[in-house]
Amino acid sequence: MAKKLLFDAEEELWNKVLNFKVNKGLKNNNEAVEVLLKTALEPIHNTKELVVIKDMPENIVHEIKKFRNEIPTYEKGNDIPFIIIKDKKSMTFFCQVYVAASDLVKLGDKDSVIDPELQEEHRANRELEPDNYYFIRMADDAVDGRAFTEIVIEYNNNYTPNKPLKILGGQHRFEAIKNALIKEENNYHGIKVYFDLDKDQRAEIMRISNTNINVSSDLRDRIEEHRLSPANMLRNLCQENGILYKDKDFGDKRRHEDEFNPTVRMMRTFLVNFFVGLEYDGDADKDALEPYICTTGKDVDKEYIKIFNKFKKSGNFDDNRLIETVKRFAKLHEAQFKNADKIKGSAKKEYKIKSFSYSIISSWSFAAGYLQKDEKRLKKLFSLSELSGDSDPLNATSMSKAKHKTDPETYRGLGTRMEKKERGRLLQLFLEYSKSEKHKITIDMCNAAIEIYHANRASIEAEEKKKNAF
Numbered sequence: 001m002a003k004k005l006l007f008d009a010e011e012e013l014w015n016k017v018l019n020f021k022v023n024k025g026l027k028n029n030n031e032a033v034e035v036l037l038k039t040a041l042e043p044i045h046n047t048k049e050l051v052v053i054k055d056m057p058e059n060i061v062h063e064i065k066k067f068r069n070e071i072p073t074y075e076k077g078n079d080i081p082f083i084i085i086k087d088k089k090s091m092t093f094f095c096q097v098y099v100a101a102s103d104l105v106k107l108g109d110k111d112s113v114i115d116p117e118l119q120e121e122h123r124a125n126r127e128l129e130p131d132n133y134y135f136i137r138m139a140d141d142a143v144d145g146r147a148f149t150e151i152v153i154e155y156n157n158n159y160t161p162n163k164p165l166k167i168l169g170g171q172h173r174f175e176a177i178k179n180a181l182i183k184e185e186n187n188y189h190g191i192k193v194y195f196d197l198d199k200d201q202r203a204e205i206m207r208i209s210n211t212n213i214n215v216s217s218d219l220r221d222r223i224e225e226h227r228l229s230p231a232n233m234l235r236n237l238c239q240e241n242g243i244l245y246k247d248k249d250f251g252d253k254r255r256h257e258d259e260f261n262p263t264v265r266m267m268r269t270f271l272v273n274f275f276v277g278l279e280y281d282g283d284a285d286k287d288a289l290e291p292y293i294c295t296t297g298k299d300v301d302k303e304y305i306k307i308f309n310k311f312k313k314s315g316n317f318d319d320n321r322l323i324e325t326v327k328r329f330a331k332l333h334e335a336q337f338k339n340a341d342k343i344k345g346s347a348k349k350e351y352k353i354k355s356f357s358y359s360i361i362s363s364w365s366f367a368a369g370y371l372q373k374d375e376k377r378l379k380k381l382f383s384l385s386e387l388s389g390d391s392d393p394l395n396a397t398s399m400s401k402a403k404h405k406t407d408p409e410t411y412r413g414l415g416t417r418m419e420k421k422e423r424g425r426l427l428q429l430f431l432e433y434s435k436s437e438k439h440k441i442t443i444d445m446c447n448a449a450i451e452i453y454h455a456n457r458a459s460i461e462a463e464e465k466k467k468n469a470f
Helices: 012-026 029-041 056-068 101-107 133-143 171-182 199-209 216-225 233-240 264-279 302-311 320-342 348-352 358-373 377-382 396-401 418-435 441-469
Strands: 084-087 092-100 151-155 166-168 188-195
Touching: 012 029, 029 171, 056 092, 056 151, 056 188, 084 264, 092 101, 101 171, 133 171, 151 199, 151 358, 166 171, 166 188, 166 199, 171 377, 216 264, 233 264, 233 302, 233 320, 264 320, 302 358, 320 348, 320 358, 320 441, 358 377, 358 418, 377 418, 396 441
Parallel strands: 151 188
Antiparallel strands: 084 092, 092 188, 151 166
């Protein structure tokens, strides 16, 4: 049975009711009030799932709709539309939504890759640092109920389809959420989701997502190396010739672990100096040459990309002289790593990977390139690891004691710095060793090489002063 409703209304409100009646074509005032009340009391239901940008590509719309249907977001569960935003710099589309921790952990994949078609087995994110102070704090915060935001994700089920939320930025937050979930802390967390990215877009999003003081430049180098085309040239060279294990990628920072992996910058430096030495037409024994170290972090080094472009047509660094040099350097590192383990003291970790210090890797590869014209000297340089027997071939202890009269008290010996004169000294050491009758590098060789470099430098500077004066 209908009930009568009597109420007093302000004139302004009542005029709005009367206008509503007229605009809707309703019969009388009572019907207008009834319709307004029913509308107000009905559950909110928004049938519009997406707030899209004008002229948004159909493939993006399709992917977002698929994401909405398949991923249990807070927005979908409460009939809240996704707001789609365009990043004009990268020409990508994304939305920001919330998901429960249990769904994020179940569907999230922190082993995302830059190029799923050609490099699916190699992850793009940096290694997790469980002992990092800030990660430990982050994990504790997650257990205490912290709701994280800005976890950057690509929705992609083209590989590992059971985990379509590929994490491009925020893997430490993801791990903290995962740890907290074990303790039943199932919060909602904010994710920024991108759709239908190509390789270059993916690399750019990963780079900007990882741009903070805790992310190494070496990781950014690795991301840039992944996006070069053709893919895998540098990594293939290293995997096929003993620098990297078959299933390993370049390191994301310099480490001392037993399974040491060189960084992209190290191997770019190696290649550049090999070819610079190969093409050098002066007298390296008398010149004060200072090998080159590739730049890192922001862009691909300009000298490296010149060499890359020379080989990109074949898809491989297929110079036989280079390949043999890489193999020989891998043996040098293997012997250094193994035999330096016998050295006592706190410096042992550093001694084990001394062959990959930037000053040594640059000067050794330069010498190897330059000596391609002298078979006898090249063979001697290449035989360093075998001729050293059970000793570490670089004789790290002797190198640590060698110094010049101009060196400061804080100088820790050859191969410990990256500066130009350090590279010049080591180049002279390897060149002089290649002429020596002795099998091993000695402290006297190290000191002599330092003196030779400075004498050559002084001679060149004196000649320049002579020309200017006379």
